Amino acid sequence: MASRPRSSRAPRALLAALVTASVALPVSGAARPAAVPAPVPARLAPLDTRPRVLEARYAAARQEIRAARETAARHGDRRRAAALTGMAAPGRTFLMFDGRDGGRGVEVFGNLARARRIAVLVPGAGVDLDHYWRLRGGADALLGELGPGAAVVAWLGYRTPTVLSPSSLTAGRAGEAAPGLRTFVREIREARPSARVSLLCHSYGSVVCARAASGLDVADIVLYGSPGTGADDAAALRTPATVWAGRGGADWMSGVPHTALALPFGTVGFGTDPVSPEFGAEVFDAGDAGHSDYLRPGSVSLRGIAAIVAGTAEARRA
Template identity: 80%
Template sequence: MSSRPWSRRARRALLASFVTASVALPVSGASRPAAVPAPAPAAPAPLSTAEPSVLEARYAAGREEIRAARDMAARHGDRRRAATLTGMAGPGRTFLWFDGRDGGRSAEVFGDLSGAERIAVLVPGAGVDLDHYGRLQRGAKALLGELGSGSAVVAWLGYRTPTMLGPSSLTSGRADEAAPGLRSFVRQLGAATPAARMSLLCHSYGSVVCARAASGLEVADIVLYGSPGTGADSAAALHTRATVRAGLGGDDWIASVPHLEVPLPFVTVGFGTDPVAPEFGAEVFDAGGAGHSDYLTPGSVSLHSLAGIVAGKAGGRHA
């Protein structure tokens, strides 16, 4: 954690953000997707192989879990959630696992995992849940399209993401909860696809999750983009053998967020050093003019850069 002194103005700005988010939370929480009930899923066996027959069985089980959650949402009277889940259970959708409770957890595969030479695992940030899953799905499809054959993209919605306007997005609590699950998933995926090159693509608050999970993961790249910081002072502090890369789009509002850590009673607010700053030491890639939600937009500079990293073809300037 950073130990630099904070100016009174910077401290006041971050505390003001915290207070504003705290006031906004009851409003945003009134219709939280976690309020929609769903059945507890069966615990899947660890993924030990990516043989097509094994994957097909996992995908079939995932569809059954989604349909069960859809039926419960319909009985609850939530037509929006039921419609979302109907789409997720449709032909061609392939989920390694699914849990519809508390906003939703899932891992969806795009592409042919059994034959993939390169795999990208997308780790989303704040505000992504079953009712806002479409943007994660669209990004995964766009990345797969840019990568082409021999690739797979996994959209990992494996944790209770923070709300966009709430104190949970300003502290590491949700990331601390998420890290063990991400670490376990990546290790299982790596064991099932040992010949594939794997990259973690970590957007916004997802970069905090990836930083917490980084130590010991056998991945080629950990890519932090649209990041508020990671809670680490440097790439070296992540204790990973992966190449740590970072990018920030020219139109991303997160560039205006103070990169500070402010200790408060029982919690630290903020995530410290900007990953694209020289002192962090990541390899910085070209994110073009991307806005905060635009890094995986088809045809964008940022998407081209991210695909190059996943394919093992991209360099980067050392920040």
């Protein structure tokens, strides 16, 4: 039997090497327990964006954060307690908060009650309560670029995988996250039916968005810094939304093999590169962005993503 061409073997071999490294190499902070104790949060009513109701929900979430901070402090976790002190500050507007198991939270930037354009940010691997500042910074920068009449929602609504771990190379965490994202987007659409809603999906977050995409009532699904989605092409997402993709010139993700490898415990890797012609997305200019720089103030990528959210971007095929 003829051997498989070297060009087809190389991506699979590299992916296998990444799997091995993810299991064998220590991850920064891996020795630190992810599950810092926190109270069980109160059950939430469906989202209601009437101003008084919304303000009451924000106030309730601040109380949840303060309770989690006190628990973290008693546990001796100063780093978590310090992060939660900032999140509980006056003026912070969380729709929900859960401090357990790495943490989850949904924060609003801008006036959700009056927003005509709403962007929902879905983060990737390595973003938890201790590293929430990364997501907050991007959301704040995007709101500044969008200007009046917009709101940005930072949706840390799932247990994100750790960077360079087996969980970041499979779709398991994305499958867990998808139902919650679908529910949240549905509540946004019901509460703000006239608003233009866009889903912005960074890195592993693009796998989450792909799992949730079918049937979502959003104008755009934006994949950036993506390792793939688990789908062969944009049509396989089964969404009426415009699917966009972008990758910055300095993003290390360009060197990751965009393939899928079947192993005894499941499929590793996420298949077709979203910025490739084969995927069929509309490609936007991401400039020279690095993997964590797409929402950097003043960047080409931030302007491009903001134009998509505003509905003014010009589509072009890869």
